[in-house]
Amino acid sequence: MHVVATAGHVDHGKSTLVRALTGMEPDRWAEERRRGMTIDLGYAWTDLPSGQTVAFVDVPGHERFVGNMLAGVGPVPAVLFVVAADEGWMPQSAEHLDALHALGVAHGLLAVTRSDRAEPGPARGRALAEIAATSLGPIEAVAVSGVTGAGLDDLRAALDRLLARLPAPDPAAPVRLWVDRAFTVRGSGTVVTGTLPAGTVAVGDEVELVPGSRRVVVRAVQSLGQACARVAGTARVAANLRGVSLAEVRRGSALLTPDSWLQTAAVDVRLRRPVTRLPPELTLHLGSAAVPARVRPFGTEVARLLLARPLPLRIGDRGLLRDPGQRQVVAGLTVLDVCPPPLARRGAAAAREAELSTVDGVPDGVVELRRRGLARVGQLRAMGAAPPYPPVVGDWVADPARWAGLRRALLDAVLAHSAAQPLEHGLPVEAARSRLGLPDPRLVTALATAPLTVRDGRVTLDRPPALPAGVREAVQVVRDELAAAPFAAPEANRLAELGLGPRELAAAVRVGALTRLADGVYLRPDAPALAARLLATLPEPFTLSAARQALGTSRRVAVPLLELLDARGATERLPDSRRRLRPP
Ligand SMILES: Nc1nc2c(ncn2[C@@H]2O[C@H](COP(=O)(O)OP(=O)(O)OP(=O)(O)O)[C@@H](O)[C@H]2O)c(=O)[nH]1
Ligand SMILES: [Mg+2]
Numbered sequence: 001m002h003v004v005a006t007a008g009h010v011d012h013g014k015s016t017l018v019r020a021l022t023g024m025e026p027d028r029w030a031e032e033r034r035r036g037m038t039i040d041l042g043y044a045w046t047d048l049p050s051g052q053t054v055a056f057v058d059v060p061g062h063e064r065f066v067g068n069m070l071a072g073v074g075p076v077p078a079v080l081f082v083v084a085a086d087e088g089w090m091p092q093s094a095e096h097l098d099a100l101h102a103l104g105v106a107h108g109l110l111a112v113t114r115s116d117r118a119e120p121g122p123a124r125g126r127a128l129a130e131i132a133a134t135s136l137g138p139i140e141a142v143a144v145s146g147v148t149g150a151g152l153d154d155l156r157a158a159l160d161r162l163l164a165r166l167p168a169p170d171p172a173a174p175v176r177l178w179v180d181r182a183f184t185v186r187g188s189g190t191v192v193t194g195t196l197p198a199g200t201v202a203v204g205d206e207v208e209l210v211p212g213s214r215r216v217v218v219r220a221v222q223s224l225g226q227a228c229a230r231v232a233g234t235a236r237v238a239a240n241l242r243g244v245s246l247a248e249v250r251r252g253s254a255l256l257t258p259d260s261w262l263q264t265a266a267v268d269v270r271l272r273r274p275v276t277r278l279p280p281e282l283t284l285h286l287g288s289a290a291v292p293a294r295v296r297p298f299g300t301e302v303a304r305l306l307l308a309r310p311l312p313l314r315i316g317d318r319g320l321l322r323d324p325g326q327r328q329v330v331a332g333l334t335v336l337d338v339c340p341p342p343l344a345r346r347g348a349a350a351a352r353e354a355e356l357s358t359v360d361g362v363p364d365g366v367v368e369l370r371r372r373g374l375a376r377v378g379q380l381r382a383m384g385a386a387p388p389y390p391p392v393v394g395d396w397v398a399d400p401a402r403w404a405g406l407r408r409a410l411l412d413a414v415l416a417h418s419a420a421q422p423l424e425h426g427l428p429v430e431a432a433r434s435r436l437g438l439p440d441p442r443l444v445t446a447l448a449t450a451p452l453t454v455r456d457g458r459v460t461l462d463r464p465p466a467l468p469a470g471v472r473e474a475v476q477v478v479r480d481e482l483a484a485a486p487f488a489a490p491e492a493n494r495l496a497e498l499g500l501g502p503r504e505l506a507a508a509v510r511v512g513a514l515t516r517l518a519d520g521v522y523l524r525p526d527a528p529a530l531a532a533r534l535l536a537t538l539p540e541p542f543t544l545s546a547a548r549q550a551l552g553t554s555r556r557v558a559v560p561l562l563e564l565l566d567a568r569g570a571t572e573r574l575p576d577s578r579r580r581l582r583p584p
Contacts, residue, residue, distance in 0.1 A: 001045075001052075001053045001054070001055060001223070001224070001234060001235045001236070002052060002053070002054050002055070002077075002078065002163045002166060002234055003054075003055045003056075003057060003076050003077070003078075003195050003234050003235065003236060004054055004055070004056055004057070004076065004078045004079065004080050004159070004162075004163075005056070005057040005058075005059055005072050005073045005076040005078075005079050005080070006018060006056060006057070006058045006059050006079070006080050006081075006082060007059060007069070007073065007079050007080070007081050007082065007096040007097070007099075007100060008061055008081055008082035008083055008084075008092070008093055008096060009061050009082075009083070009084070009087070009090035009091065009092040009093045009096075010037065010060070010061035010062040010063070010090075010092060011036075011037070011061065011084070011087075012061060012082050012083060012084040012087065012090075012093075012113055012114070013082060013084055013113030013114050013146050014038070014058055014059070014061060014080075014082045014113075015027055015038050015042065015058055016113070016146035016147070017080075017082060017111060017113055017144065017146045017155075018042070018044050018056045018058045019044070019146070020146045020149060020152055021044075021046055021056070021152065021155070021156070022044040022045055022046040022056065023046070024044035024045065024046075025042075025044070026038070026042025026043065026044045026056065026058035027042055027058075028040070028042055028043075037060070037062060038058060038059070038060035038061065038062075038065070039060055039062075039065055039068070040060065040065070040068050041057055041058065041059060041060075041068060041071065041072040041180055041181070042056075042057075042058035043055065043056070043057060043058070043193075043236065044056050044058065045224050045236070048156050048159055048160045048163070049156055049157060049160060050160045050164070052160060052163055052164075053224070054159060054163060055224060055235075055236045056080070057072040057073070057076055057180075057195065057236075058072075059072045059073060059096075061092050061096070062092070063091065063092055063095070063327055066092070066095060066096075066099070066322070066327065067285070067290055067324075069096065069099070070099060070285040070290065070320070070322070071178075071180050071251055071252070071285075071288040071289075071290065072180060072288075073099065073100065073103065073105070074103065074178060074285065074286060074287045074288050074289075074319075075178050075194065075195040075196075075197050075287050075288065076105075076195050076197075077105070077106075077107060077166055077197065077234060078105070078107040078108060078109075078162060078163070078166060079100055079105055079107070079108040079109075079136070080108070080109055080111060080159075081096075081097070081100075081108055081109070081110050081111070081127070081131065081136075081139075082110075082111050082113050083110065083111075083112055083113070083123050083124075083126075083127040084112075084113050084114040084117075084123065085112050085113065085114050085115040085117060085118040085119065085120040085123045085124075085143065086114050086117040086118035086123075087114075087123070088122060088123040088126060089123065089126045089127060089130065093127065093130070094130070095328065095329060097130055097131060097134060097136075098328075098329040099285075099320060099329050100134065100135065100136060101134035101135045101136070101272070101332060102272060102318075102319075102320035102329055102331065102332025102333070103135075103318050103319070103320060103332060104135045104272075104318045104332065104334075105135055105136060106135050106136065106137070107136070107162060107165065107166055108131070108136045108139045108162070109139055109140055109141075109142070109155075109158055109159060109162050110124065110127055110128060110131065110139055110140070110141040110142070111141075111142055111143075111144050111155060112124045112127070112141060112142070112143045112144065113144055113145070113146055114145065114146075114147075115143040115144060115145055115150070115151065116145035116147060116148050116150065120143035124141050124143065127141070128141055140158050140161070140162070142154045142155045142158050166234075169197060169198035169199075169232075169233045169234055170198050170199070171198070171199065171200050171232040171233070172199070172200070173198035173199040173233075174199055174256070174257035174260035174261065175196065175198075175199035175200070175201055175207065175255060175256060175257045175260075176197075176199075176254055176255075176256055176257075176261060176287070176312060177192075177194040177195075177196050177201065177237060177239070177254060177255040177256075178194050178195070178252070178253075178254050178287035178288035178289065179192040179193070179194050179249055179250070179251060179252065179253040179254060179255070179288060180193060180194050180195070180251055180288045181193045181194075181251065182246060182249040182250055182251070182253070183246070184246050185240070188219070188220065188240050189219070189240060189241065189242070189243075189244065190240070190241050190244045190245060190246050190248075190249060191238050191239065191240050191241070192238070192239055192241065192249050192253065192255065193236065193237065193238045193239075194236075194237060194254075194255075194288065195234070195235075195236060195237075196231065196232075196233040196234065196235045196236075196237045197233050197234055198233040198234070199232070199233055199257065200230055200231065200232040200233070201218060201221055201230065201231050201237050201239060201255070202218070202221065202229060202230035202231075203218055203219070203220060203221050203229050203230070204217065204218065205217070205218045206218075206258060207239075207255040207256060207257065207258065208255070208256040208257070208258045208259075208261075209241070209244065209248070209249065209253065209254075209255060209256075210253060210254050210256060210263060210310075210311075210312055211253065211309055211310070212248065213263065214244075214248075215258060216241050216242060216243060216244050217241070217242045217243075218239050218240070218241065218242075218255075219240045219241065219242040220239075220240040221237065221238070221239055221240070222237075222238040222240075223235050223236055223237055223238070224236060239255060241255075251288050251289075252287075252288050252289035252290060252291070254287065254288075254289075254311075254312055256312055259378060259382075260381065260382060261312035261313075261314070261382055262312065262313065262314070262338050262339065262379070262382040262383055263310040263311065263312050263313075264307075264310055264311065264313055264338045264339060265306060265307045265308075265309065265310040265311075266304065266305070266306055266307070266339075266340055267304070267305050267307070267313055267335050267336075267337065267338055267340065268298075268302065268303070268304050268305075268335075268336045268337040268340045268352070268356055269302070269303055269304075269305060269319075269333040269334060269335055269336055270301055270302055270333060270334050270336055270356070270360075270361060271300075271301050271302070271303065271321075271331040271332070271333050272331060272332035272333060272334070273301075273331060273332075274300035274301050275297075275300055275301075275330065275331050276300055278295050278297045278303060278321075278330070278331075279295065279323055279330065280294060280295055280296075281293070281294060281295070282295055282321040282322065282323055282330055283321070283322050283323075283324050284305060284307060284311075284319055284320075284321055285319055285320050285321075285322055286311060286313070286317060286318070286319030286320075287311075287319075289311055291307045291308050291309055291311060292307070292308040293305040293306065293307050293308070293321070294306040295321070296343075296349070298349045298350070298352050298353035298356065299350075299353045302336070302352075302353050302356045302357070303333075304340060304343070304352075305321075313335055313338050314335065314338060314363065314382075314383055314384035315335055315336065315337065315338060315361060315362075315363040315368075315383050315384045315385060316334060316335060316361045316362055316363050316384055317334070317335040318332065318333070318334055318335075319332070319333055319335070320332045320333060321333060334360075334361035335361060336356055336359050336360075336361050337356070337359070338382075338383050339379075339383070340352075355371070359371075363383060363384035363385040363386075364385060365380055365385040365386050365387050365388035365397075366388045367385075368380060368383065368385045369388065369389075369397060369398070369399040369402075370399050370401075370402075372399070373398065373399050373402035374396060374397070374398050374399070374402065374438075374439070374443070375387075375396075375397055376395050376396060376397075377391060377395040377396075377397055378395060380397065392443070392446045393440075393442045393443060393445065393446035394440070394442055396440065396442070396443060396446075403447075406436055406438070406443075406447055407447050407449070409436055410432060410436060410444065410447045410448065410452065410459065411451070411452060413427060413432055413435050413436065414426065414427050414432070414452060414459050414460065414461065415461075417431075418460075418461070422467075422468050422507075423468070423471070423503040423504060423506070423507045424503075425455075425456070425458055425460060425506070425507075425510055426455065426458030426459050426460030426461075427458060427459045427460075428457060428458050428459075429441050429444045429445065429454060429457055429458065429459060432444045432459050444459060450462055451463075466511065467507055467508065467511055467513070470499065471499075471500070471504045471507060471508065472513075474498040474499050474500050474504070475500065475504075475508045475513045475514065477498055478490055478495075478498065478500070478514065478522070479513065479514070479524055482523060482524045482527070483524070485552070486523065486524060486526075486527050486530055486531075487523065487527060487531065487551045487552060487553035487557050487558075487561070488552075488553060488557075489517070489521045489522055489523055489553075489556070489557045490522065492520050495520070495522075505522060508522075509522075512525060513525075515527065515528070517557065517560035517561055517564060518559075518560040521556060521557060521560055523557070523561075527561070528561065528564055528565060528568065528570070531551055531561055531565065532565060532570045532571070532581070534550055534551060535547055535550060535551075535565075535571065535581060536581055537550070538550055540579075540580040540581065541574055541576075541578035541579055541580040542578060542579060542580070543577075543578050543579075544558060544559070544562065544577070544579075547562060547579070562579065566579075569582055570582060
């Protein structure tokens, strides 16, 4: 299926033409039929000679209803532009064309209607010239009469040619169905309709309903009046939502594939033409939504919009700014950034303008990461950019240059810390995280590659740094004394005399100069092995006291030493507290 919107000045014959092509009534309301004027969007469809189905979204031409027109055109890829032969180019011909250009609509066809009333040549010539200067470019024109039926076959053939050229959307793309109509069906509940540009909506799908971010289930799906299990874009879709009241949905709501869209109330945009004096308050029209926006220009072509409510937006989305008071399109726009940085300092706006001058609104993971340094995979995807590199840890992806810089910064921070605190064992991961301004401590661990490593929650050099000279000498005295009496652990006063406090002793243990048996009990690291050899000469099983005598030491040392040997599996403690050696 294809979806085509009409466009053109009031009374130029859009609805008459849709009626003649489809045999369906696009003006749904009694008031519309009474006044002979379209007020809101109308829907009708037919099969073309090729067998292709085309659905029309018929829009109102009256200047008071341009907002409705924009909601209909927003998500539609192609347009049937209508101009009346007897009236020619008129103000809403120009305004509708402005809007189509602003939205970047690139596919279209011109119908010169009411050509039973006047020679179509002049109207066609003017319209084609105006249209050729826009995003639509040069397009085909067909003269028709919705009253006599003349030219309708040519128009059907031309529609077939137009639709055959449209790119095929991706049925697996994330769904964003902008709601253009919501109503209740007795016995079924709330139904929303919209033009699905890509992706697939199926019965039973869980979708996110915005505004509000509620997860809801699609109870039933219809397309062109027929119930179906699933519909893929491009298509008109009617979705019956379970447990949703009519008050929760309206034009401008959207159904989304969950976790695939970023909802944002601040966006940076590029205008499709320079505007010197942007009004500070405008309305953003995007999809079927119309949202008040505060406008902060950065120069004449780039601006930040602060929206009155968040919208599910992606980089590259097209929309337009309209001045509701002046009833005119101010400018079309392309979304450049859906989570822009806050602008705090003075001069930030100029810097932002310069930065955005290099981006073009085509989502590119490499460029997004370059500007952000780090991002989560889901965040990039939700912006519309594919993650260009595998994650560095968890779901974090990093710009390679930024990552290399962070690695250097971490090494510097660890070196600076160990220079300032030579006896401390490395930089705590949390301190490193905050010093580097990282959002997740796992990033610190991922950054700590050789010569760095993470041990006991601290980032350290692979090889521990040497002891400061004074400490090294004091430790050597202890080691020398222990060489003569290996199990005579120095008493607390001796250690204090040598200037060895808990921090110095812990550093000595880390570099492998001493072993700690218990609080304040230190021996040389080879002492336990030596003890095991000496105990092997005792008759088994032996008591603590026998062991103490064999080693020539006190209970203060013998108790923790034997426990250490038990723990290492060198000795075994029996139920009666005596011990024996374990065979190696
Ligand atoms: N003679 C003649 N009259 C036409 C033709 N097309 C439309 N009309 C008449 O023009 C008037 C307006 O036609 P509509 O189809 O309602 O025009 P519209 O463009 O849908 O108008 P809006 O939706 O209000 O913008 C009606 O009285 C139609 O009968 C045509 O091809 N020939
Ligand atoms: Mg109409």
